[in-house]
Amino acid sequence: MPYSTVAELPDNVKSLPAHAKEIYMKAFNAAFEQYKDRGKQREALAHATAWTAVKTKYKQDENDNWVAKEAASDLSDDNKSDEITSVEPEKMKEVITYEPIEALRNTYQEIIQEAGKRNASLDAARIKKIVELCQELLSSEGEVDTKVIKKVTKEAAEVLTLIKEQPVMKIEDGQKFPSGAYVYVPDTDKPSGWQLRIWETPDLKATKKQVKIAALYLSNGGYSGKHANIAREKLSEVKRRLRSEYLNLEMDDLPKWITETETRERILNFTPLTEAKYEKRRAQVIVIKPGFNASEDRYYPAEMLKRDYKVFEGMKMYADHPTEEEDKARPERSITDWVATLKEVTCDENGVVTGIAEVIVEWLNEKLTALRDKGMLNEMGISINAVGSATKSTIDGKETLVIEKLVACRSVDFVTEPGAGGIVTFYESDRRYDVDLIELSTLREKRPDLVKSIEANVRAEITKEVKKAMENEEKITELEGQVTTLTAENTDLKTKMTEVEKAKAKAEAQATIKEAVDQAELPNAAKERIVERFKDAETADGIEEAIKSEVDYIAKLAEAGKVKGLGQTKTNPEKDKADLRESFKKLHPEWTDAQIDTAVTGR
Incomplete structure (x- = not known):
């Protein structure tokens, strides 16, 4: 299996230097993929390839420790000729052939690393072929033709380019x-x-x-x-x-x-119409882009915009923001200021939200047309007025509020470009929109009456919730008591049912036992003994065996008491009783003397 970390490598590889282990892992993973058609040989071939890759950069010293090989000399144009002429003639050929083989070694090493890193699979047969060819040339002990080396190096370079064009992949499961x-x-x-x-x-x-x-x-x-x-x-x-x-x-x-501590934030974001396309009362506009806003106090993640961009669909677009007095008097905005509607809102793969502004008043149509013709669309922009949830975070080293969700959009307004660095003026962001989204310190300063009212409402809500919680707790306690009572009653009922079932079973068993004993051809004393023996039995199991045993026993006793072949037998009743008594005592050691007497006399 491919390795995910160097910690998974075989024990004999873990002693390698850190860089060598990285080379081994990448080479093994790449080769393991290339040799997937080799069956049982696949893993062995992958390990062999990995060792070859390591040996291109490392060697063992006299103490068998793995050390990095020295880099080949890089001859500059200034000293190359001096360096070469200083070499003895018979060694000139060795110097000339060294550079091509080193180039091949470096290319091969890069192929192994890149293929392992990217888990390359495109044109796998070609990659496998060049890897095997490189291994053959690099492990050759004989002299190799320089032309062959250069040809293979060229093919290896093309394969390397192919590999680098593939996306980096990670193998898991x-x-x-x-x-x-x-x-x-x-x-x-x-x-x-x-x-x-x-x-x-x-x-x-x-x-x-x-x-x-x-x-x-x-x-x-x-x-x-x-x-x-x-x-x-x-x-x-x-x-x-x-x-x-x-x-x-x-x-x-x-x-x-x-989770992080979330706050609800009022979102005011300005986008100029610089990139807008305006034609026939339809303006294609950029509503919002991912990333920081101009003041960098808000950050809009691309994935959030891709998910929540539909809050802008169908939003009414107004001319300018209302004044503070207008907003107080008519927070729902005036129909006379409604100049367009935002439709066909989409979000591209980068998180840029765009839409079509359908202009419905002639004066704005004329103004936008004139701005377009004069190249002045950047003098006007659109500003969103939305509500979202945010968390404090650090993005690119900057403390900011990350908008994690767009809850709603109130409007999208046409405004002239504000002068404070491309953001909405403080006058706008300080006005009363969604009071729960404005900084508390600012709200206390501007609207202390509103803060007092909000706090009173909050206290009332808290009191209401606490009262409700206490009532719920009392109900829970009451229900828990009922559950305990029902559980106890259920347990008692089960116990009583069990006792009734046992009594019924015992009664049926005793009736069966009595019937079997009554039908048995036994002396009354023997019957009484059997009944006494089974008086606590809850089942009739064993009653037939007990009766049969008693019958057999009495028959043997009767047979044993007869004297055969000696004419008339002289009887000794007292001795017979004593012998019979001893027999009963041995057979039933648990019997009392009274029970034995009853058995001997038969009554």
Whole structure:
């Protein structure tokens, strides 16, 4: 199987230097893929290829330690001729043939590394062929024609280019995954560092099952005891990506260990019409782009915009923002300011949200046409007024609020470009829109009456919730008591039912025993003994055997008491009783003297 980390390498490889182990792992993985048609020889061939790759860069010293080979001399144009002329004539040929073989060695080494890193599979037969050819030439102890070396080197270079054109892949669970399948990708060229896979298969892509597994790696217990090794500065971003996937897949059970403190934020974002296309009352506009806003206090992730862009569909577009007095008097906006409607909103693969502004008033149509003809569309832009949830995070070293979800959009307005670095003026962002989204300090300063009202409402709601919780707790306590009572009653009922069933079974067994004993041809004393013996029996098991045993015993006693062949027998009743008494005592040692007397006398 391919190796995911150097820790999985065979023991005899683990003693190699760190770089050599990386070479071995990449070479093995590449060769393992190339030799997939070799059956049982596949793994052995892959190991042989890996050792060959290591030996191109490392050698063993006199103490059998692996050390890096010295780099070949790089002769500059200034000293190349002096260096060559100083070599003895008979060694000139050796110097000339060294450079081509070294070039082949370097190309081969790069093929192994790149193929292992990318898990290349395109044109696998060609890659395998050039690898085997390189190994044959590099391991040859005899002299190799320079022309052959150069020809193979050229083919190797073409194969290397082919490999580099393939995307880097990581093998997990016997399948190849691109970097997009992972939440944590510190280096796109080093798949060994990719962690937290959210694609279940290359075809299924992100699934609920796999996203939950990825999240578990960040929990205290980990997933199957294993934890993800995430750089501290990237942890917040990784958690955000996982939260985004939970939203994408409509998963409600968000784990607490990947949550962050969320705030609801009013989103004001300005986009100039520089890139707009205007024709026949239809303006194709960019609504919002992923990344930082102009002031870098907001960050819009591409995956969030791809998911939530539809909140802008059908939004009314107004001319200018209302004044503070207008907003207080008519927060729903005036129909006279309604100049367009945003339709056909889409989001491309990069997260850029665009739409068509359907202009419905003539004066705006004329203005936009004039701005377009004069190349002045950048003098006007659109500003969104939306609500979203956000978390504090660090992006590219900047403390900012990451908008994780767009909850709703209130409007999209046509405005002139603000002067403060391409953002909406403070006057706009300080006005009362969604009061729960504005900084509390600003709200206390501008609208203390509103803060007081909100706090009163919050206190009332809290009191209401506390009262409700207390009532619920009382109900729960009452229900728990009822459950305890019902459980006890149920247990008592089961016990009584068990006792009744046992009594019924015993009665039926005793009736069967009595009937069997009454029908037996036994003396009354013997019958009484059997009944006494089975008086506590709950089943009739063994009664037939007991009766038969008693019958056989009495028959033997009767036979033993007869004297044959001696004429009239003299009897000794007292001695017979004594012998019979001893026989009963041996047969039934548990009997009392009274029971034995009854058995002897027969009554």
